[in-house]
Amino acid sequence: MYRLRKYFFLLAIILSFYAAYAQPSKKLIEVIVTPDRNDWQYQLGERADFQVMILKNGQPLKNIEITYEIGHEQMPPVIKSTRNLSREKNLIKGVSMKAPGFVRCHVNVVYEGKTYTGWGTAGFEPERIEATIQLPLDFEQFWEQAKQQLSEVPMDAEMTLMPELCTSKINVYHVSLQNISMPYSWMGKSRFYGMLSVPKKKGSYPAILAVPGAGVRPYGRDDRAAEGVIVFRVGIHGIPVNMEPYVYDALATGALSDYYLSRLDNRDEYYYKRVYLGCVRAVDFICSLEQYDGENLAVTGGSQGGALSIVAAGLDSRIKYLAAFYPALCDLTGYTAGRAGGWPHMFREYDEEKHPEWQNTAMYYDVVNFARTLTVPGWYSWGYNDNVCPPTSMFAAYNLISSQKEFHPFFETGHWTFPEQHQIATNWLFEKLEIGAVK
Secondary structure: OHHHHHHHHHHHHHHHHHHHHOOOOOOOEEEEEEEOOOOOEEOOOOOEEEEEEEEEOOEEOOOEEEEEEEEEOOOOOOEEEEEEEOOOOOEEEEEOOOOOEEEEEEEEEEEOOEEEEEEEEEEEOHHHOOOOOOOOOOHHHHHHHHHHHHHOOOOOOEEEEOHHHOOOOEEEEEEEEEOOOOOOOOOOOOEEEEEEEEEOOOOOEEEEEEOOOOOOOOOOOOHHHHHOOEEEEEOOOOOOOOOOHHHHHHHHHOOOOOHHHOOOOOOOOOHHHHHHHHHHHHHHHHHHOOOEEEEEEEEEEEOHHHHHHHHHHHHOOOOOEEEEEOOOOOOHHHHHHOOOOOOOOOOOOOOOOOOOOHHHHHHHHOHHHHHOOOOOOEEEEOOOOOOOOOHHHHHHHHOOOOOOEEEOOOOOOOOOOOHHHHHHHHHHHHHHHOOOOOO
């Protein structure tokens, strides 16, 4: 029974990893929509048109009917129509923009009773997108006080060796750290959990803090440690990260459903306060390890993890580099200004009378305001077709970063990545951290 449970735990870790980073599976009918310019870029006032191909077995379908909608990203369409598509006539006339942002074309086709969808997105001077979220006058003071609150809580680190996850080159530990308590908690101090992967060979190593995307899941070994780097992969929910899969499924649909809205009416009690400070506590832990070289520390993640990468680097000067994929929680209030806002889209159908404090709280947690504070080199990557983390919201944050930055666009990607994207990011991190040079 123990071996069977161990097998399912390892399988769940593997599947969750690939689910987070794998390219979407290919469908029988491919709906390919692209702007009519190779760089997907347009100037304000220009019209973006879209090329459409409907493929089966890699070949275009002839004289097939499509329906399409065109409009500003995440906004109601300004064009809705139906037409027949052929090889010779596959261009759809689009629209222009008067302000920096994105125009998206959605195309649907029904084939043998099943609907297939694709979309393409054109950028209009995205480097000029400005944030809508306001910067509170006491933003810096608020987070300095929060970090002081955390510093008064003993770390109380607990490390448990996970023999079933260890290899000939890596030791793996389940780690529990003490975090701040929240005013509404009846349980006292909360905990922050993660999986630590450490090279077995004696030496002094750089480190990576790996922060998670949204959801509730277990975590396991990080094989990058075999290359000569400490990797601490954390969860954010104050629960162990080595339980059986059904526990996380139950929490995701129960107690932790919509966790990102929890206590959003109070800036001191919002769910992400404990999360953001938990990332600082994770850095405390890394810096306490005798194997850590004391100098080279990076943070990386995608989506919610992309947000946490920027937040952690903004809060903690011990982090020297960050690599962020499609960061969430950017410019959340975009919807209140009539344009796309960031995940989790709490302001898309916002009722100010019902939730009058939401906007005030959001200012203290929006990634835009942490982006303003960055002082370290960063690597960033996302696609224009992302429907989860709209590029409008991400550029609102990116454009405010004054420290050294690299943007690597992969235009056609949605809320997913190519393996090549991760390899480029890994190479960048390894070069910055001098991974492989054991001291």
